[in-house]
Amino acid sequence: MNRDWIATAQTLSxxxxxxxxxxxxxxxxxxxxxxxxxxxxxxxxxxxxxxMRQVGLNPVVVHGGGPMINEMLAxxxxxxxxxxxxxxxxxxxxxxxxxxxxxxxNNRLVQAISDEGGKAxxxxxxxxxxxxxxxxxxxxxxxxxxxxxxxxxxxxxxxAHAIPVIAPLGMGRDGETYNINGxxxxxxxxxxxxxxxxxxxxxxxxxxDKAGSVLTEIDPAIIPDLIADGTIxxxxxxxxxxxxxxxxxxVRAVVILDGxxxxxxxxxxxxxxxxxxxxxxxx
Numbered sequence: 001m002n003r004d005w006i007a008t009a010q011t012l013s014x015x016x017x018x019x020x021x022x023x024x025x026x027x028x029x030x031x032x033x034x035x036x037x038x039x040x041x042x043x044x045x046x047x048x049x050x051x052m053r054q055v056g057l058n059p060v061v062v063h064g065g066g067p068m069i070n071e072m073l074a075x076x077x078x079x080x081x082x083x084x085x086x087x088x089x090x091x092x093x094x095x096x097x098x099x100x101x102x103x104x105x106n107n108r109l110v111q112a113i114s115d116e117g118g119k120a121x122x123x124x125x126x127x128x129x130x131x132x133x134x135x136x137x138x139x140x141x142x143x144x145x146x147x148x149x150x151x152x153x154x155x156x157x158x159x160a161h162a163i164p165v166i167a168p169l170g171m172g173r174d175g176e177t178y179n180i181n182g183x184x185x186x187x188x189x190x191x192x193x194x195x196x197x198x199x200x201x202x203x204x205x206x207x208x209d210k211a212g213s214v215l216t217e218i219d220p221a222i223i224p225d226l227i228a229d230g231t232i233x234x235x236x237x238x239x240x241x242x243x244x245x246x247x248x249x250x251v252r253a254v255v256i257l258d259g260x261x262x263x264x265x266x267x268x269x270x271x272x273x274x275x276x277x278x279x280x281x282x283x
Contacts, residue, residue, distance in 0.1 A: 015270040022269060023056035025196035026158075028251075029265060030186035031109070032064035032201060042112045048265050049163060050118035057269075058158045061120075061165045062189060064182035065105040072100050089141040089179050097179045098124075101167040109165050121157055124167040125185060126177060128153035133170035133178040144170045144178025146185065149192035187242040191249025198246050199268065200239055201259030206277035207236060217278045220244055243279045253280035 125131030133144030168185035243254035257276025
């Protein structure tokens, strides 16, 4: 008998306790970076999400799309201005952001999940009053921060055995459309759902110590100290702050993991060694 077949069967058998552990659990996944960079990576991710749904999990996908937005802005000769490294989103830019996120990127991901045998429904935070926002900073224009999240539409889709795929856009109280940071949107949605897990896929192996080794498990209580002493810096600061905010809203644990690794979500959920940095309170 082929050894690869035996190894595959053993892997499936060893995954059983984890599948039982997560049956019925809600897992919010922020997709961005490498996992969106090619059709192959997109379909690999889609297959993993369909498997999660097949074994009884309730996955929610929140996606980004920064590189696609940049590409479209360049094609349309729309120049971007930045304040403290953050893009100013004027009305012209907002129109492009909505077109790319709700159209191009969202449809592509929904199609990938459908191609793998899943049932996905694309929406944005504007639909069914999912995310109500306030302006983050007047200097940044139409950039919003969620202040109210109504997850009813997500729960309805899960009841229908569908996978929600959400573009990070929100609506202001006066009907304005706001662009939301993808991690922030995923954290707000995970908090409203009291999700069991929030998985933040990124292009690094996880949170690293000063020697460059991945911190596989982190007590959230020490994150402010790790930021203060420089262990956590740069783009990892907002990700860990998102993790803390989500956990304060009832998310059981957050994982910052390497989206470049094949089947990263499955490794994290269904094996005993995980695939990134797990942030949770000590048991």
